[in-house]
Amino acid sequence: MTYDDIAAWADRFDAADPLAAHAPAFVEADGVHAYLDGNSLGRPLKATRDRLVDFLDGAWGERLIRSWDEQWFHAPTEVGDRIAALTLGSGPGQTIVADSTTVLLYKLVRAAVDGAEGRDEIVIDTGNFPTDRFVVEGIAAERGLRIRMLDPDPAGGVTADDVRAVVGERTALVLLSHVAYRSGHLADLVAITEAAHTAGAMVLWDLCHSVGVVDFSLDDAGVDLAVGCTYKYLNGGPGSxxxxxxxxxxxDRITQPIQGWMGAADPFAMGPSYVAADGIRAFISGTPPILAMQPMLDMLDLVEQAGIAAIRAKSVALTTFATDAADELLAPLGVRLASPRDPDLRGGHVTLAHPDFREVTARAWQQGVIPDFRPPDGLRIGLSPLSTTFAEVARGIGAVATLLSPEP
Structure with missing residues (x-):
C-alpha cells in the first residue's frame, strides 16, 4: 500500500467522522502540517482568546478582589466537579483543581502512607513517569518505607497479576499510571484496584495520559485516590x-500533609491554628491558580458537547489507523510497534521504535511534522480526538517514512 492509498483511506475516515466538526475550533499553527503531540500539550481553543480577555477586563480588571467572594473561592471544587462528571465518571465533592501534578502526587502519596498504620511498602513500576517515581523515592526516604518495584514489559504495562504477586499485608499504597506514558498501555483499572484492596492497600492512579481520552469511572471501580494533569487532552495550556x-x-481515612490557609475551615478567620475544612476542600493548600484554570474551561465545554464515549471511540479509530498506516509504510523500513496492538489495551497514543528516531524526530519538527521522542528509540504519536484528523495522521506517518527511506 502506498502513501497515496493511506491518504485516500484517511480522507474517507474524515468524511465519516462524527466529531470532525470540532477540529476547526482549535488554533491553527502556521507551518505545522501534522501535530502528533496532543498527549504532551493539547492545542489551544480559539474561544480561549475571548475568555482570557473577558477575564482580564471583567472578573480581574473590573471586579478586582471582589471576585474571590463572587466566584474564585469555589473554583477549585466547582471545576473539579466538572472534570469529575465529564471525564472521571465520578460524583461531586471528590475532586479539586489546585496544584501541579507533582505536588498533588506528594500530598496524596504522603497522606496514604501516613494513614496506613503498620504498613511500610509502596508498589510502583519502573515504567512509571519519572515524577511519580521520584516522589515515591523521596517519601520512602522520609518515612523509612520500602519500595516494591514492578518491571513490566516495555511494550505493555502493569497487569493485575503483576500487582497480585507483590501486594500483601505490608503494602500501604499502589501507585500506577492508567495509561503508560511510553507504550500507551491501558491498565485494567478495575482489576488492579480490586487486587490492591484485597490486600488491604490503597491505590492511587496517575490519570495524566487517560483523562479526557479514555472512558472510565473512578466511582464504579472503587478507586481511592487519583491525580491528573490538564494540559494534555484537556487542553489547559502549559503549566495548567x-x-x-x-x-x-x-x-475519612487520610489527612493531607500540606496544611495551607485555603484548606482551612475558615480561611479568612486568620486564626492561631489550623482547622481543616470539611470534605475535599481540605486537600487544597495555597491560593488556587485561578487564571491558569481558564483555558481548560473551553475544552470542558467541548468535551461535554462531544461526550467522552464518542471521544474514546474516535481515539480508538485514530490509534488503529496510525498502527495500520505504520504497518504499511514504516514496518518495511525496520520500524516496530512498541505499543499494544489490541485497542482495548491502548490509550490515546501509539509508540513506534527505530534506532534512528531521535534524529528523525528532530528533522520532522523542521518540516512541520511534530511527534515526540522518548529514549531510547521511541517516537510517540499522540492523537487528541477533537483536534486531530485522520489526514493529519497520514501526513505525519508519510513524512516519517520519507525521512527513514534511503535516498535514491
Missing amino acids: PAFGYVSHMAQ
Whole structure:
C-alpha cells in the first residue's frame, strides 16, 4: 500500500467522522502540517482568546478582589466537579483543581502512607513517569518505607497479576499510571484496584495520559485516590493546574500533609491554628491558580458537547489507523510497534521504535511534522480526538517514512 492509498483511506475516515466538526475550533499553527503531540500539550481553543480577555477586563480588571467572594473561592471544587462528571465518571465533592501534578502526587502519596498504620511498602513500576517515581523515592526516604518495584514489559504495562504477586499485608499504597506514558498501555483499572484492596492497600492512579481520552469511572471501580494533569487532552495550556481525586471513603481515612490557609475551615478567620475544612476542600493548600484554570474551561465545554464515549471511540479509530498506516509504510523500513496492538489495551497514543528516531524526530519538527521522542528509540504519536484528523495522521506517518527511506 502506498502513501497515496493511506491518504485516500484517511480522507474517507474524515468524511465519516462524527466529531470532525470540532477540529476547526482549535488554533491553527502556521507551518505545522501534522501535530502528533496532543498527549504532551493539547492545542489551544480559539474561544480561549475571548475568555482570557473577558477575564482580564471583567472578573480581574473590573471586579478586582471582589471576585474571590463572587466566584474564585469555589473554583477549585466547582471545576473539579466538572472534570469529575465529564471525564472521571465520578460524583461531586471528590475532586479539586489546585496544584501541579507533582505536588498533588506528594500530598496524596504522603497522606496514604501516613494513614496506613503498620504498613511500610509502596508498589510502583519502573515504567512509571519519572515524577511519580521520584516522589515515591523521596517519601520512602522520609518515612523509612520500602519500595516494591514492578518491571513490566516495555511494550505493555502493569497487569493485575503483576500487582497480585507483590501486594500483601505490608503494602500501604499502589501507585500506577492508567495509561503508560511510553507504550500507551491501558491498565485494567478495575482489576488492579480490586487486587490492591484485597490486600488491604490503597491505590492511587496517575490519570495524566487517560483523562479526557479514555472512558472510565473512578466511582464504579472503587478507586481511592487519583491525580491528573490538564494540559494534555484537556487542553489547559502549559503549566495548567492538575486535579486530585479523593473518594468520599478515603476522605475519612487520610489527612493531607500540606496544611495551607485555603484548606482551612475558615480561611479568612486568620486564626492561631489550623482547622481543616470539611470534605475535599481540605486537600487544597495555597491560593488556587485561578487564571491558569481558564483555558481548560473551553475544552470542558467541548468535551461535554462531544461526550467522552464518542471521544474514546474516535481515539480508538485514530490509534488503529496510525498502527495500520505504520504497518504499511514504516514496518518495511525496520520500524516496530512498541505499543499494544489490541485497542482495548491502548490509550490515546501509539509508540513506534527505530534506532534512528531521535534524529528523525528532530528533522520532522523542521518540516512541520511534530511527534515526540522518548529514549531510547521511541517516537510517540499522540492523537487528541477533537483536534486531530485522520489526514493529519497520514501526513505525519508519510513524512516519517520519507525521512527513514534511503535516498535514491
